[in-house]
Amino acid sequence: MLPITDDHMHINIIGGRGVEAIKEFRNAGGTHVFIVSLPAGELGLKVMRGDDFRVAYDITVEAARRASEHVKAYAVVGVHPAEFIGLAESMGMEKAYAIVKDGLEIAAEYVAEGKAVAIKSGRPHYPVAGDLWKASNDLMRYAMELCREKGCAIQLHTESEPETMKSISDIAKQAGMPPHRVIKHFSPPLVKECESLNVFPSVICSKGALEEALSQGTRFMLETDYIDDPRRPGAVLGPRTVPRKTKEAIRNGAPEEAFYKIHKDNPERSYGIKIEC
Numbered sequence: 001m002l003p004i005t006d007d008h009m010h011i012n013i014i015g016g017r018g019v020e021a022i023k024e025f026r027n028a029g030g031t032h033v034f035i036v037s038l039p040a041g042e043l044g045l046k047v048m049r050g051d052d053f054r055v056a057y058d059i060t061v062e063a064a065r066r067a068s069e070h071v072k073a074y075a076v077v078g079v080h081p082a083e084f085i086g087l088a089e090s091m092g093m094e095k096a097y098a099i100v101k102d103g104l105e106i107a108a109e110y111v112a113e114g115k116a117v118a119i120k121s122g123r124p125h126y127p128v129a130g131d132l133w134k135a136s137n138d139l140m141r142y143a144m145e146l147c148r149e150k151g152c153a154i155q156l157h158t159e160s161e162p163e164t165m166k167s168i169s170d171i172a173k174q175a176g177m178p179p180h181r182v183i184k185h186f187s188p189p190l191v192k193e194c195e196s197l198n199v200f201p202s203v204i205c206s207k208g209a210l211e212e213a214l215s216q217g218t219r220f221m222l223e224t225d226y227i228d229d230p231r232r233p234g235a236v237l238g239p240r241t242v243p244r245k246t247k248e249a250i251r252n253g254a255p256e257e258a259f260y261k262i263h264k265d266n267p268e269r270s271y272g273i274k275i276e277c
C-alpha cells in the first residue's frame with residue numbers, strides 16, 4: 001500500500017479538534033504525519049523563561065502519541081520565529097534571545113530523548129527591524145547547529161521571497177547541515193531551484209502546487225500546515241488535502257512511483273526514520 005505523508009500539521013489537543021482531524025486524515029488515506037508544536041501563545045501559555053517551552057513541547061508529544069493510535073505520527077518541536085519577535089517586544093531583545101536559545105536547546109534535548117524527530121525554527125515571514133532580523137537569523141543558524149550536532153532535520157518557517165531559498169541554503173551550509181535535513185516548510189513548488197541548493201522543499205498543497213512540483217521532479221514533500229483552530233475554519237487547508245490531491249494526481253496519470261519517493265523515500269532520508277504501511 002502507498003504511504004501518504006503530511007509533512008507539517010498542527011494538532012491542538014487543548015482547544016482544537018485534536019485527534020478527530022487525524023481520523024479525517026486517515027479516512028482519506030493518510031498514513032504518516034509530522035505534528036509540529038504550536039506557538040505557546042496559541043495554547044494559552046505564557047513564556048517567561050526557556051523552560052516554559054516544555055509545556056508546549058509536551059502537548060505536541062502527547063498529540064503525536066494520541067495520533068499514533070490512528071496513523072504513524074512524529075513530533076517536531078521548537079520555537080516559532082514570531083514568538084521571538086513577540087518576546088522581544090515585551091521584554092527586550094537580549095532577554096528574548098536568551099529565552100529562545102534555551103527553548104531551542106530544550107527542543108534538541110527532546111530529539112536526543114527520542115520524543116521528537118526534528119527541530120522547528122526559522123525567521124519572520126514579515127518585515128522586522130534590522131536588529132531583530134539579524135538576531136532571528138542568528139537563532140535560526142544556532143538551531144541548525146543543534147540539529148547538526150544531533151543528526152536531525154530542521155523545519156524552517158521563513159518568508160518565501162525570490163532570494164529566500166538561496167539565503168537559507170547559504171546559512172545551512174555555514175552551519176554544516178546536509179541538504180536533505182534542511183526542510184523549508186510552507187514552500188512554493190520550487191523543486192528544480194532547490195535541487196542545487198542546501199534546502200529540501202515541503203510544498204504547501206494549495207491549488208495547482210502539486211502539479212507544478214511534479215512537473216519539476218520528485219525531490220519534495222507535501223504538507224497542509226493544518227492549524228486545527230476552530231475559530232478559523234476554512235482559513236487553511238484541511239487534514240484530507242494531501243491524501244486527496246495525491247489520489248487525484250494518480251487518477252490523472254501521475255506515476256505511483258513518484259509518490260513512493262514523495263511520501264516514503266524523501267521523509268525517510270530527511271528525518272532518518274522508516275515509513276512502512
Ligand SMILES: [Zn+2]
Nearest residue numbers: 008010036225
Ligand atoms: Zn505550521
